[in-house]
Amino acid sequence: MCEHVFPSTSPEALLAAVLKSNANTGNPRLKEILEIGIRHLHAFALEADLAPAELEVGLDFLVAIGQASGPKKHEGILLADILGLATLVQLNDARHALEAGGTEPALIGPFWRANQPERKNGERISTDDTPGPRLTVTGQVLSLDGTPLAGARVETWQASPKGLYENQDESQPRMNLRGRFVTDENGSFSFESVRPAGYPVPVDGPCGELLAAQNRHTMRPAHLHFLVVAPGHKVLATQFFDVDDPHAQDDVVFGAVGSLLRQFESDGASGFKLDVKLRMEPGETRVPKCPIP
Numbered sequence: 276m277c278e279h280v281f282p283s284t285s286p287e288a289l290l291a292a293v294l295k296s297n298a299n300t301g302n303p304r305l306k307e308i309l310e311i312g313i314r315h316l317h318a319f320a321l322e323a324d325l326a327p328a329e330l331e332v333g334l335d336f337l338v339a340i341g342q343a344s345g346p347k348k349h350e351g352i353l354l355a356d357i358l359g360l361a362t363l364v365q366l367n368d369a370r371h372a373l374e375a376g377g378t379e380p381a382l383i384g385p386f387w388r389a390n391q392p393e394r395k396n397g398e399r400i401s402t403d404d405t406p407g408p409r410l411t412v413t414g415q416v417l418s419l420d421g422t423p424l425a426g427a428r429v430e431t432w433q434a435s436p437k438g439l440y441e442n443q444d445e446s447q448p449r450m451n452l453r454g455r456f457v458t459d460e461n462g463s464f465s466f467e468s469v470r471p472a473g474y475p476v477p478v479d480g481p482c483g484e485l486l487a488a489q490n491r492h493t494m495r496p497a498h499l500h501f502l503v504v505a506p507g508h509k510v511l512a513t514q515f516f517d518v519d520d521p522h523a524q525d526d527v528v529f530g531a532v533g534s535l536l537r538q539f540e541s542d543g544a545s546g547f548k549l550d551v552k553l554r555m556e557p558g559e560t561r562v563p564k565c566p567i568p
């Protein structure tokens with residue numbers, strides 16, 4: 276005889292039944308994440324007094340996020356960015372390193388490309404006809420205890436002074452303003468570029484509709500991205516921001532925090548210079564998935 280057991284109508288009993296249904300999840304970490312997620316989702320629906328029609332709107336929004344994504348665009352990353360979730364997860368993950376003087380991480384964002392061009396230290400990452408003021412970048416990769424890390428892979432990418440990445444801009448050659456460097460015996464690297472400009476996040480998808488509904492601006496302050504891979508250390512993804520940018524204190528994706536806000540100093544001629552220290556936390560080296568080819 277088959278006996279059906281329905282939960283009672285109380286939210287507590289329903290939550291208990293849903294949590295019980297998760298009890299046999301095989302992967303322990305997945306089980307833990309699902310359990311916490313279920314509890315928070317139920318609490319959220321009750322606190323918001325969510326109506327069925329509103330749940331439908333929310334689920335349709337999630338479907339639209341997926342439909343707006345493809346090989347060249349990941350709307351899910353953008354959603355996590357504009358809600359501050361990506362920044363929160365990165366800062367939380369780095370909390371022990373930050374206490375020990377580690378460099379603040381910042382989100383990778385949607386524009387890192389696989390197979391960025393390998394370049395020698397001191398080389399330009401911008402083609403000669405890229406407009407804008409010159410920028411000389413020098414940097415050093417260090418372990419948390421101050422040991423310079425030789426042979427580290429330093430990837431950088433940035434928008435042009437027009438505020439566009441090369442893959443968004445037909446006027447730029449392929450892989451312009453991108454490079455992959457290797458640190459020397461002192462953990463140092465350097466390159467020549469142009470001063471980047473701020474830019475709006477893509478607003479042609481559901482995230483754009485959300486930002487409009489919230490009456491928010493769409494701008495990121497000017498920045499350079501870095502992703503550093505050093506053996507025996509956790510991968511560091513970060514960005515350095517131009518503190519003089521009008522949106523330096525008001526990044527639409529909440530990435531411009533702490534020591535990442537920097538003054539791009541005059542180099543005494545018509546250009547600017549930026550010197551960065553990248554302090555890496557010892558740990559497992561796990562290179563994140565690249566968002567676009």
Ligand SMILES: [Fe+2]
Pocket residue numbers: 384386434498500
């Ligand atoms: Fe960016």
